[in-house]
Amino acid sequence: MHSLLASIRIAAATMLICVAGYATAVWAVAQAIAPDTANGSLIIGPDGTIVGSRQVAQAFTRPEYFWPRPSAVDYDGAGAGGSNWSPTSSDLAERGREMAKRHGATPDNPLPADLAAASGAGLDPHISEAGALYQVARVAKARGLDQARIEGLIRRAAFSPGGFLTRDRIVNVLELNLALDRL
Structure with missing residues (x-):
């Protein structure tokens, strides 16, 4: 005992x-x-409500907003994960074709890869600067704004995640869309 x-x-x-x-x-x-970061990198709106997180993508589908990368988990932060489709998958190719059609891509104006392919977790809140610039014409037309003004907003919001170690620049889609709403 x-x-x-x-x-x-x-x-x-x-x-x-x-x-x-x-x-x-x-x-x-x-x-x-x-x-x-420890508290979720929450973005608080002007009325004090939580708008979203800097770390988790949200689905934006209206033409006046920048659209994020596709998500294999439908932007559900509770269940991050990839599609596990192989590069030879017909489903993956079909999703790529659908995304190219949705963005109005043509052979002369190809879609940046990050707008056609989901990230590994399906929740990446960033798109490439090129991916954001690709969407300028649609957003400017839907909002009735000058394209140069929106391009300037993108360039100010873009940053290099690796600092001086990389030339690739990315943009947080939620923060960019909130900045658009403040214009």
């Missing part, structure tokens, strides 16, 4: 230290180092 009670005390202490203690320590470090 004495061994059983000792074993229960050791198991309880181990759970307290390894589960509660570790989780609390990780949470505290995250709050100290990067509280915005």
